[in-house]
Amino acid sequence: MxxxxxxxxxxxxxxxxxxxxxxxxxKVASKLLKNFLKSNTKEFIISTLLxxxxxxxxxxxxxxxxxxxxxxTNPESHAVSSLFLNGALLVLLVVQNLYTHVLxxxxxxxxxxxxxxxxxxxxxxxxxxxxxTYHNELKSGALQSKFLRDIEAIEQLLNQxxxxxxPCLLTIVVTVGVTISKSLLVTAFFAVxxxxxxxxxxxxRKRMSNNNRAFRKEVENVSTKITTMLEMIPVTKAHGLxxxxxxxxxxxxxxxxxxxxxxxxxxxxxxxxxxxxGNLMSVLCLVFTGYMAYIGRLSVGDxxxxxxxxxxxxxxIQSLLNIYPEFAKGAESIKSVSExxxxxxxxxxxxxxxxxxxxxxxxxxxxxxxxxxxxKNVINNFxxxxxxxxxxxxVGSSGSGKSTIMNMIIGFxxxxxxxxxxxxxxxxxxxxxxxxxxxxxxxxxxxxxxxxIKENILYGITKYSEEQLEQVIDLANxxxxxxxxxxxxxxxxxxxxxxxxxGQKQRISIARALMRDPRIIxxxxxxxxxxxxxEYHVQQAMASLIKGRTTFIVAHRLSTIxxxxxxxxxxxxxxxxxxxxxELMKKKGKFxxxxxxxxxNS
Numbered sequence: 176m177x178x179x180x181x182x183x184x185x186x187x188x189x190x191x192x193x194x195x196x197x198x199x200x201x202k203v204a205s206k207l208l209k210n211f212l213k214s215n216t217k218e219f220i221i222s223t224l225l226x227x228x229x230x231x232x233x234x235x236x237x238x239x240x241x242x243x244x245x246x247x248t249n250p251e252s253h254a255v256s257s258l259f260l261n262g263a264l265l266v267l268l269v270v271q272n273l274y275t276h277v278l279x280x281x282x283x284x285x286x287x288x289x290x291x292x293x294x295x296x297x298x299x300x301x302x303x304x305x306x307x308t309y310h311n312e313l314k315s316g317a318l319q320s321k322f323l324r325d326i327e328a329i330e331q332l333l334n335q336x337x338x339x340x341x342p343c344l345l346t347i348v349v350t351v352g353v354t355i356s357k358s359l360l361v362t363a364f365f366a367v368x369x370x371x372x373x374x375x376x377x378x379x380r381k382r383m384s385n386n387n388r389a390f391r392k393e394v395e396n397v398s399t400k401i402t403t404m405l406e407m408i409p410v411t412k413a414h415g416l417x418x419x420x421x422x423x424x425x426x427x428x429x430x431x432x433x434x435x436x437x438x439x440x441x442x443x444x445x446x447x448x449x450x451x452x453g454n455l456m457s458v459l460c461l462v463f464t465g466y467m468a469y470i471g472r473l474s475v476g477d478x479x480x481x482x483x484x485x486x487x488x489x490x491x492i493q494s495l496l497n498i499y500p501e502f503a504k505g506a507e508s509i510k511s512v513s514e515x516x517x518x519x520x521x522x523x524x525x526x527x528x529x530x531x532x533x534x535x536x537x538x539x540x541x542x543x544x545x546x547x548x549x550x551k552n553v554i555n556n557f558x559x560x561x562x563x564x565x566x567x568x569x570v571g572s573s574g575s576g577k578s579t580i581m582n583m584i585i586g587f588x589x590x591x592x593x594x595x596x597x598x599x600x601x602x603x604x605x606x607x608x609x610x611x612x613x614x615x616x617x618x619x620x621x622x623x624x625x626x627x628i629k630e631n632i633l634y635g636i637t638k639y640s641e642e643q644l645e646q647v648i649d650l651a652n653x654x655x656x657x658x659x660x661x662x663x664x665x666x667x668x669x670x671x672x673x674x675x676x677x678g679q680k681q682r683i684s685i686a687r688a689l690m691r692d693p694r695i696i697x698x699x700x701x702x703x704x705x706x707x708x709x710e711y712h713v714q715q716a717m718a719s720l721i722k723g724r725t726t727f728i729v730a731h732r733l734s735t736i737x738x739x740x741x742x743x744x745x746x747x748x749x750x751x752x753x754x755x756x757x758e759l760m761k762k763k764g765k766f767x768x769x770x771x772x773x774x775x776n777s
Contacts, residue, residue, distance in 0.1 A: 187289070187292050187293050187296040188214070188289060188290065188292075188293030188296070188297070189293065189296065189297050189300065190210075190211070190214075190293055190294060190297040191297045191300060191301055191516065193207055193210040193211070193214075194207065194513060194516040194517050203509065203510055203513050203517075204505075204506035204507075204509040204510055205506075207509050207513065208332075208506075208509065211290065211333065212336075215286060215290065218282075218286040219286075219337065219341070221282060222279065222282060222283045222286065222337060222341075223341055223345065225275060225278055225279035225282060225283075226279055226341070226342050226345065227345065228271070228275050228279075229271070229272050229275035229276045229278075229279050230342065230345075230346070231268060232265070232268035232269050232271075232272060233346075233487075234346065234349050234350065234353075235264075235265070235268055236265065236483075237479070237480045237483035237484055237487075238353065238480060239261045239262075239264065239265050240476070240479055240480070240483070241474075241476035241477060241479055241480035242257070242261050242476065243258060243261055243262075243476075244475055244476035244479055245474050245475070245476035245477075246258050246261075248474075248475055248476070283337055283338065286337070287330065287333055287334055287337060290330070290333055291326065291329075291330040291333075294326050294329060294330075294512070295322065295326055297516070298321070298322060298326070298512065298515065298516065301515060301516050301518075301521075302318075302515065304521040304522060305515075305518060305520055305521055305522075306520045306521060306522055306587070307582070307587040307588075309518060309520040318515070319398055319402070320391075320394050320395045320398045320511075321395075321511050321512055321514075321515060324391075324394060324508070325391070325508035325509075325511045325512050326508070326512065328501075328504050328505050328507075328508035329505050329508050329509055329512065331501055331504070331505060332501060332502055332504070332505025332506070332508070332509075333505075335498040335501045335502065335505075339494055339495075339498050340495065340498065343491040343492075343494050343495050344491075344495075346487060346488075346491050347488055347491050347492070350484045350487050350488050351365070351488065353484065354481065354484055357477065357480070357481070358473070358477070358481070360467070360472075361463075361464065361467070361473075361481050364460070364463055365460075365485065365488065368456050368459060368460070371452060371456065375445070375448050375449045375452055375496060378448075379441065379444065379445040379448075379499075380499070380503070382441050383438075383441050383442065383445065383499070383500055383503045384503050384506070384507065386434070386437050386438040386441050387438060387500075387503050387504050387507045388507050389434045389437070389438075390431075390434040390435055390437075390438045391507055391508070391511060392434075393427075393430055393431040393434040393435075394431065395511075396427060396430075396431075397424075397427050397428065397431050400423070400424060400427050401424070404420055404423075404424060407420070442500045445496075445499070445500065449493060449496040450493065453489045453490075453492070453493045453496075456485075456489055457482075457485060457486055457489055460481070460482060460485040460486075460489075461482055464477070464478045464481045464482060464485075465478060522586075522607055522608075524606040524607055524608055524609075527604060527605055527606040527607070528600060528604050528605050528606060529606045529609050530598075530605060530606070530609050530610055530613070532613070532694075533597065533598060533610065533613035533614075533694040533695065534563045534598050534694065535561075535562075535563035535564065535565075535598075535694045535695055535724065535725030536561065536562060536563055536596075536597070536598050536599065536725075537559075537561040537584060537595070537596070537597060537695070537725060537727075538559070538560050538561070538595070538596040538599075539557050539558050539559040539580075539583075539593070539595055540558060540593050540594045540595075540596065541556050541557075541558055541592065541593035541594075542554060542556070542557045542558070542583070542590045542592065542593035542594065542595060543555055543556055543557070543590065543591055543592035543593055544579055544583065544588060544590055544591050544592075545591050552591075552748055553576055553579050553748050554576045554579055554580065554583075554590075554748045554749075555747075555748045555749045556592075556593070556749070557576075557580070557593075557748075557749070557750055558593075558750075559741075559743065559750075561725060561727075561741075562725075563694075563725055564723055564724065564725060565725055565726070565740045565741065566721055566725075566726040566728065566738065566739045566740050566741075567726070567727050567728070567739060567740065567741045567742075567743060568727075568728040568729075568730050568736035568739040568741070568742045568743065569581075569727065569728065569729050569730065569742075569743045569745060570730050570736070570742060570743070570744055570745070570766065570769060571744055571745035571746055571769070572746070572769075575745035575746050575747060575748065576745050576747075576748040576749075577729045577745055578699070578729065579748075580727075580745075581616075581697050581699060581727060581729060583595050583602075584614075584695070584697060584727060585611070585614065585616065585697065586602055586605070586607040586610065586611070589602070589603055597610065612691070613693055613694045613695060614693050614694070614695045614696075614697070615687075615688035615691050615693035615695075615696055615697070616688075616696075616697045616699065617681070617684050617685055617688055617696070617697070617698050617699065617717075617720075618684075618699045618700075619699055619700040621672070621680045621681050621683070621684035622684075623668050623672040623675075623680055623683060623684075624668070625667070625668060625669065625670050626667065626668060627662075627664070627665045627666060627667055627668065628653075628657060628660075628664050628665070628666050628668060628683060629644075629664045629665055631668055631683055631687060632644070632647065632648075632664075632683060632686045632687050632690055633687075633690060634687055635691075636690055636691070639690065643690070644690070647686050647689045647690050648664070648686065650686075650689055650719035650720070651682050651683070651685045651686035651689055651719065651720075652682055652715045652719075653679070653682045653683060653686055656679055656682075685717060685719075685720050688720055689719070689720055693724060694724055694725060695724065695725045695726075695727070696720060696721055696724050696725070696726040696727070697726075697727045697729075698717065698720075698721075698726065698727070698728045698729065699729045700729050700730065700731045736756065737756045738756075739755070739756065740755070741753060741754070741755070742754060742755065742756060742759055742766065744759070744764075744765050744766045744769070746765065751764075751765050752764050752765050752766050754766075
């Protein structure tokens, strides 16, 4: 069966390169934000130009209002046509907003949505790159929080940046420019009192940043505990421990509540102070410009103009101050996402050997392995030669190293000493993504996703014939039960395969493996959790699966490996016996002992 390696969809932005060389420090948010802005400079410039056109009426209204007041208060110095000319210009500027505002929002929205989708796309790609050991350590609840809450917060930060920060800064620049052209004295007054608002930000910045970080950590903690709680519900209810779980979750939720209240309180204080300061400054401006008009230094229209512009400036500064909490939250979320994105624990396949075919020769040469941070080997000086089509079974007590060896065959783990070779090539030199297209794993707890039985069988396969599918259905011995289902092979699988028995799920996993036409098979205690009838059906399916393929079996029920070419008995990371079933039974050593114990316990 030919295999086609699908190329990823590159229609969405990929921001993984933004995190290259970035270290986990306090400046990570600003560095990455600069990268985002730089990569989308064109979009931001166009968005700013559209905003300038659509918003110009707001900037010009105070000027026209001032003109109209000055014309009305000094009719002898102005023609009535000037009044109508100002009115006509204002109407034109207001009406153009009907089209330009919609154009601005549509363009900006597409740009921002593309960035948000690109971030999620980049995080998914990074997660697919990361090693299996990293995934084993990563808490799923914390990951969900990063994928949903944190990226949403980053989207909000960018929204505030494009829809509020840039427009506010542009508005301040325009209004200050007009103020300078009208009166340097009033400009100086503005320059003296406006920076007072900045002091408010400085007073609250560190506190809000710390509170945002504390709240984010509590959200991740609760998300992780909820995930664990849901997985434990069958055990919890079976032992009557519902109240214990409720108490544990209540404690976590109280911590989350306290962190949220603390965050809300600091934001409320910040908002209150910034509002009061802003309005007090506006009162000072009104009194100052009113006094200047009183002594004849300004016209009445200019008082209205400067008061409008001061309100505009302070209002925009107020907006900048009010969005600071969103910036603080977004910056913390960028740090959170970067915890995953800057990890260097990835499978790097660049420049590795790309296999077009795998024959199935596997060799372990004096292999030892120890986990990072450990001072003890879990595999010690292990050697094994496996030829194409061989069936090799591994037996031994829990913790003897069986699963570690399987993970080394898959390429999840690499030998710390010695080498593992596939078709004569060290596995470290292979493009593992290509190599794994010729490998299938049937675990003890098979993994099915929510979809039809057919979709689960065809997972990752886009080109196939109906004849191939029908053949696999027969070989995997699943026709026995799918023909009894109302929708047959199109029957929907509930979450985790809840509407199927253990044996049925295992046979679907075997059918999935058969569809891939693998050259190397790993069966990890595939029948250990099944009853005798289910085991019989799965054994029949397994016989079809392993025929002509290099097979590695981790066996719990030793009677199921009678036909294996080699049986490897593991103990404390070492091979203590090897041979065929009959040879090991005659020897009456460790294997014989394990077989006797399994018969007593069965």
